[in-house]
Amino acid sequence: QVQLQEWGPGLVKPSETLSLTCGVSGGSISSYYWTWIRQPPGRGLEYIGYTYYTGATNYSPSLRSRVTMSRDTSKNQISLKLRSVTAADTAVYYCAKANYCVGDSCDWFDTWGQGTLVTVSS
Amino acid sequence: DSQMTQSPSSLSASVGDRVTITCQASHDVSKFLNWYQQKPGKAPKLLIYDASNLETGVPSRFRGSGSGTDFIFTISSLQPEDFGTYYCQQYKNFTLFGPGTKVDVK
Numbered sequence: 738q739v740q741l742q743e744w745g746p747g748l749v750k751p752s753e754t755l756s757l758t759c760g761v762s763g764g765s766i767s768s769y770y771w772t773w774i775r776q777p778p779g780r781g782l783e784y785i786g787y788t789y790y791t792g793a794t795n796y797s798p799s800l801r802s803r804v805t806m807s808r809d810t811s812k813n814q815i816s817l818k819l820r821s822v823t824a825a826d827t828a829v830y831y832c833a834k835a836n837y838c839v840g841d842s843c844d845w846f847d848t849w850g851q852g853t854l855v856t857v858s859s
Numbered sequence: 860d861s862q863m864t865q866s867p868s869s870l871s872a873s874v875g876d877r878v879t880i881t882c883q884a885s886h887d888v889s890k891f892l893n894w895y896q897q898k899p900g901k902a903p904k905l906l907i908y909d910a911s912n913l914e915t916g917v918p919s920r921f922r923g924s925g926s927g928t929d930f931i932f933t934i935s936s937l938q939p940e941d942f943g944t945y946y947c948q949q950y951k952n953f954t955l956f957g958p959g960t961k962v963d964v965k
Contacts, residue, residue: 782903782946784954797954831902841953845893847914849902 739764741832741850749826749857755819759832759850766790766808770838771815772846773806775828783828787838788815795841822857829854861885863947863957871963878934880960882947887927891951894923894932897959898943906945907932939964 745757759771773785786796788806796804805818819826829852835843864883872878882892890910895903905914907923910930920935934941942964947957 781958782948782956784956833902842891842950843954844891844950845905845908845948846895846903847905847908849904852902 739769739834739848741834741848743830743832743850743853745830745853745855747854747856749822749855750859751823751857752821755817755822755826755830755855755857757817757830757832757853757855759815759817761813761815765810766813766815767810770835770843771808772833772835772838772843773817774831774833774846775826776831776852777825777828784843785817785819785830787835787843789838795838797841824857827855827857861953861955863949863955865945865947865957865960867960868958869961869963871965872937873965874937874939876937878937878941878962880932880945880947880962882925882930882932882957884928884930884949884951886951888949888951890926891949892923892925892930893948893950894921895946895948896941896943897946903946934962937962937964 740762743759749755767790770787772787788794803820808815831852832850833846834848862885892910894907897903911923922933944959944961
């Protein structure tokens with residue numbers, strides 16, 4: 738059974754780059770689509786984008802100019818970078834597995850990491 | 860701009876009650892609509908996919924129906940462990956979550 742675990746700095750300064758990694762265990766990342774979803778404190782869920790093992794990526798239009806996702810098949814990990822962060826980027830960041838993604842759409846997220854809180858503050 | 864709405868935004872119900880949550884899409888999403896449960900401090904959990912399909916291991920008291928723009932999520936007999944926030948999510952043209960419905964158990 739696939740399990741996901743996110744990690745990275747819990748505090749990032751405004752204008753800097755948020756960097757997170759998600760480790761995949763119990764399965765290979767060379768299957769499925771690997772996504773990032775975030776949730777500001779006390780608020781709802783926001784889809785950020787996906788990466789596929791081929792290196793293909795797609796990002797939400799609202800974050801497209803600041804986001805980069807990548808994968809490391811040798812380490813079975815995916816990563817997220819979000820540039821020029823502001824307080825509005827403070828959120829719990831989840832990685833999640835989707836069965837299929839195309840364009841701006843991923844079907845459903847059946848496996849999630851536990852999430853990691855990133856606070857943007859000086 | 861496309862959006863999802865859920866109602867009610869919150870509800871309180873007793874154990875054994877039937878609970879109904881609605882999700883409305885601003886455009887036709889066919890059957891491409893999923894439901895999640897999230898408990899405080901935890902990641903969301905997939906309950907229903909493609910409007911009416913129960914995810915493996917999810918109790919049968921959870922049910923989803925609908926297509927197009929209007930969807931219904933039902934808990935047939937509310938249990939104490941069913942507290943949390945429920946989100947719908949569409950994926951017809953892009954991935955978008957509803958604002959959530961918080962369910963408290965009296």
